Amino acid sequence: MTMQDETIVSAVISILVENESGVLARVIGLFSGRGYNIESLTVAPVEQSRHQSRINIVTSGTPQVIEQIKAQVGRLVPVYRVANLTQVGPHVAREMALVKVVSSGEARTEALRIAEAFRARAVDTTATSFVFELTGATEKLDSFIDLMRPLGLAEVSRTGVAAIIRGPRTI
Amino acid sequence: MNATPNLNDLKPNTRDHGADIVLSGAEVLLRVLVEQGVDVIFGYPGGAVLPIYDALFKQNAVRHILVRHEQAAVHAAEAYARSTGKVGVVLVTSGPGATNAVTGLVDALMDSIPVVCFTGQVGVPLIGTDAFQEADTTGITRQATKHNYLVRKPADLARVAHEAFHIARSGRPGPVVVDLPKNISVGPAPYAPASRAPHPSYRPRTEPEREAVVRAVAAMKRARRPLFYTGGGIINAGPQACEALGRLVRKTGFPCTSTLMGLGAYPTTDRQFLGMLGMHGTYEANLATHGCDVLVALGARFDDRVTGRLDAFSPDSFKIHADIEPSQINKIVQVDVPIVGDAGRVIEMMLEEWDRQDGAPDPAALGQWWQQIDAWRGIRSLHFDQDMTPSAIIRPQHAVRRLYELAMETGRDTFVSTEVGQHQMWAAQHFQFDRPNRWLTSGGLGTMGYGLPAAVGAQVAHPDALVIDIAGEASTLMNIQELGTIAQYRLPVKLFILNNQYMGMVRQWQELLHGSRYSESYSAALPDFIRLAESFHAKGMRATCVGELDDVIRAMLAEPGAVVADICVAQDENCYPMIPSGAAHNQMLLGPEQEGEVKVSAEGRMLV
Numbered sequence: 119m120t121m122q123d124e125t126i127v128s129a130v131i132s133i134l135v136e137n138e139s140g141v142l143a144r145v146i147g148l149f150s151g152r153g154y155n156i157e158s159l160t161v162a163p164v165e166q167s168r169h170q171s172r173i174n175i176v177t178s179g180t181p182q183v184i185e186q187i188k189a190q191v192g193r194l195v196p197v198y199r200v201a202n203l204t205q206v207g208p209h210v211a212r213e214m215a216l217v218k219v220v221s222s223g224e225a226r227t228e229a230l231r232i233a234e235a236f237r238a239r240a241v242d243t244t245a246t247s248f249v250f251e252l253t254g255a256t257e258k259l260d261s262f263i264d265l266m267r268p269l270g271l272a273e274v275s276r277t278g279v280a281a282i283i284r285g286p287r288t289i
Numbered sequence: 290m291n292a293t294p295n296l297n298d299l300k301p302n303t304r305d306h307g308a309d310i311v312l313s314g315a316e317v318l319l320r321v322l323v324e325q326g327v328d329v330i331f332g333y334p335g336g337a338v339l340p341i342y343d344a345l346f347k348q349n350a351v352r353h354i355l356v357r358h359e360q361a362a363v364h365a366a367e368a369y370a371r372s373t374g375k376v377g378v379v380l381v382t383s384g385p386g387a388t389n390a391v392t393g394l395v396d397a398l399m400d401s402i403p404v405v406c407f408t409g410q411v412g413v414p415l416i417g418t419d420a421f422q423e424a425d426t427t428g429i430t431r432q433a434t435k436h437n438y439l440v441r442k443p444a445d446l447a448r449v450a451h452e453a454f455h456i457a458r459s460g461r462p463g464p465v466v467v468d469l470p471k472n473i474s475v476g477p478a479p480y481a482p483a484s485r486a487p488h489p490s491y492r493p494r495t496e497p498e499r500e501a502v503v504r505a506v507a508a509m510k511r512a513r514r515p516l517f518y519t520g521g522g523i524i525n526a527g528p529q530a531c532e533a534l535g536r537l538v539r540k541t542g543f544p545c546t547s548t549l550m551g552l553g554a555y556p557t558t559d560r561q562f563l564g565m566l567g568m569h570g571t572y573e574a575n576l577a578t579h580g581c582d583v584l585v586a587l588g589a590r591f592d593d594r595v596t597g598r599l600d601a602f603s604p605d606s607f608k609i610h611a612d613i614e615p616s617q618i619n620k621i622v623q624v625d626v627p628i629v630g631d632a633g634r635v636i637e638m639m640l641e642e643w644d645r646q647d648g649a650p651d652p653a654a655l656g657q658w659w660q661q662i663d664a665w666r667g668i669r670s671l672h673f674d675q676d677m678t679p680s681a682i683i684r685p686q687h688a689v690r691r692l693y694e695l696a697m698e699t700g701r702d703t704f705v706s707t708e709v710g711q712h713q714m715w716a717a718q719h720f721q722f723d724r725p726n727r728w729l730t731s732g733g734l735g736t737m738g739y740g741l742p743a744a745v746g747a748q749v750a751h752p753d754a755l756v757i758d759i760a761g762e763a764s765t766l767m768n769i770q771e772l773g774t775i776a777q778y779r780l781p782v783k784l785f786i787l788n789n790q791y792m793g794m795v796r797q798w799q800e801l802l803h804g805s806r807y808s809e810s811y812s813a814a815l816p817d818f819i820r821l822a823e824s825f826h827a828k829g830m831r832a833t834c835v836g837e838l839d840d841v842i843r844a845m846l847a848e849p850g851a852v853v854a855d856i857c858v859a860q861d862e863n864c865y866p867m868i869p870s871g872a873a874h875n876q877m878l879l880g881p882e883q884e885g886e887v888k889v890s891a892e893g894r895m896l897v
Binding site: 147 | 427431436456489841
């Protein structure tokens with residue numbers, strides 16, 4: 119009776135896990151084994167005293183698949199909590215990029231000017247290169263990197279998304 | 290580097306306070322087994338588990354059954370678990386011991402069977418050095434288990450071993466691996482009793498939400514064409530849950546069908562039971578599933594073998610789905626009332642609500658539904674014609690029927706295991722199960738070679754019962770070495786081989802889908818099963834025609850020891866009824882005369 123929604127949506131899944139050996143492999147093994155997407159992934163300890171780490175995964179799929187991802191991740195023994203932040207409501211999702219630009223002359227000046235407009239910091243400078251540090255939404259990082267492309271973009275290192283619910287609520 | 294063992298782990302202050310005797314890790318492990326109520330384990334020794342085998346040698350509380358292959362150890366433990374409701378326990382060595390166990394572990398995972406498998410591992414300082422018989426067991430079994438552990442510190446051993454049992458048996462049961470480095474089992478380790486504190490992150494929900502059950506029962510009361518669709522979750526919930534299911538089915542007057550895994554939860558000989566549903570289910574069960582207006586799924590998971598073509602599965606029904614595992618709900622089929630909880634608790638709550646809520650289903654509508662079901666039943670979809678001329682070829686269905694009837698005449702408690710294929714489906718269709726935990730078959734994974742080691746496990750658990758492996762000649766050769774285990778422990782297992790000299794189900798699909806090109810599906814160079822039996826100290830028997838069948842079955846049942854009965858059956862028999870892959874429940878093939886009528890779609894050909 120119920121029709122399935124076939125539209126593909128993006129979702130930010132936040133997972134609080136026991137910080138034990140192999141826990142990340144369990145989570146990503148589940149994603150690859152069941153054919154779920156991982157667009158970006160971050161993981162770091164968040165509660166040292168309680169041995170907890172937080173994994174943030176940006177994924178995409180039909181609403182049914184996203185619901186399955188949440189349920190399947192919830193099955194894993196070392197998982198405390200799992201939340202689909204996109205479904206929970208307003209949330210902040212940020213990532214950081216280190217962007218290396220190698221250029222000189224006009225292109226170098228232009229790169230610096232655009233970096234200022236994006237509030238990117240030059241964390242390393244040589245006569246022929248910059249390393250910019252930029253934090254923000256994924257789209258902002260994407261457009262900064264696009265603008266740097268003709269200006270001597272040499273290398274990019276990105277963290278993937280860290281996300282948290284807005285307001286007093288927690289996952 | 291983790292090559293340096295942390296000496297702090299061995300300091301006395303981390304030990305069980307008050308315990309003056311220093312135990313080795315192996316002894317701690319055995320104490321855990323005893324505290325967990327384990328009386329038998331299935332295993333195979335090797336270098337990395339020698340300390341544990343040494344500790345086993347020095348005690349009598351835990352019996353060890355030596356299998357002939359580690360895969361068989363897991364299947365035997367699975368059958369032990371399924372036939373007793375207890376956790377099955379396995380002990381194997383590192384490297385090949387662990388990798389051989391993997392098939393059994395996945396089998397237990399797919400069928401939700403509680404198993405704890407202890408694997409030896411090279412000592413912690415050697416891990417990662419490609420040491421002799423080293424394998425990344427936790428890495429390999431991560432997706433093959435419900436959970437797994439590598440014990441790196443002696444202080445963790447007792448806690449982890451207890452926790453493994455808790456995780457294996459609670460929630461949706463499943464296999465748990467505990468990888469034990471040799472230095473942990475040799476060295477001193479503190480004992481700790483099982484913790485009563487709840488697990489920090491693992492808290493399966495067993496108690497259903499009352500509100501969901503209220504909504505489910507309200508829909509059941511309005512139903513005009515209701516159907517219970519029951520699965521292995523009810524068997525896992527225990528005999529009380531099965532007994533409660535019987536009360537619910539009788540109280541509501543609804544028809545009941547079951548998955549392969551659920552057979553025996555409700556008596557299969559009862560009038561309200563429609564037979565198994567799905568690919569080789571009965572006509573009435575599948576047509577009722579297709580035509581019902583309220584479908585009550587209890588402890589089942591809408592497996593593709595059950596649903597057939599998804600967009601045509603039970604198209605007009607209001608669907609209620611109770612499962613202990615939230616991930617099973619809305620995984621395959623979107624349902625109207627999801628209920629998360631233990632099947633037994635859900636059924637008890639449904640019974641309460643049925644009494645509490647006013648009204649009852651329209652008796653006229655229910656009467657009409659039963660008339661319709663009886664009309665479908667009249668098709669007799671499991672019917673076959675057996676030529677009773679003594680020299681006639683035995684049809685495999687007839688062999689299973691006679692086995693059932695003659696086994697019942699003995700009045701003995703009977704357990705049936707199977708291998709995988711046509712014989713498995715014929716056993717499911719023609720053997721009857723009026724009690725739970727008597728039917729031991731590999732459902733989800735479909736593991737050929739399951740049945741003989743499963744019979745070992747069931748017979749060890751129930752030494753006085755009649756244990757029969759209904760087998761095919763191809764499947765049973767995959768673990769035939771277990772005749773050695775059967776001989777060593779004098780297990781009176783009856784291996785009943787429906788020998789059609791083909792991998793029958795493969796041959797059937799090749800006939801229906803691949804132009805009868807029987808590519809590699811002929812069982813060439815078969816052994817003489819009588820002499821094979823004799824060489825393993827068992828009795829061998831053979832029936833080649835109908836006239837010999839009953840005598841062979843009777844002789845097999847009367848034999849106090851193990852028997853291999855080679856039942857030579859029709860080679861070209863196909864398993865019917867059948868829903869061809871990619872077809873809907875109302876597009877069943879009832880027999881060979883219909884084979885030309887339903888064309889398997891291009892999509893169907895891609896399905897397994």
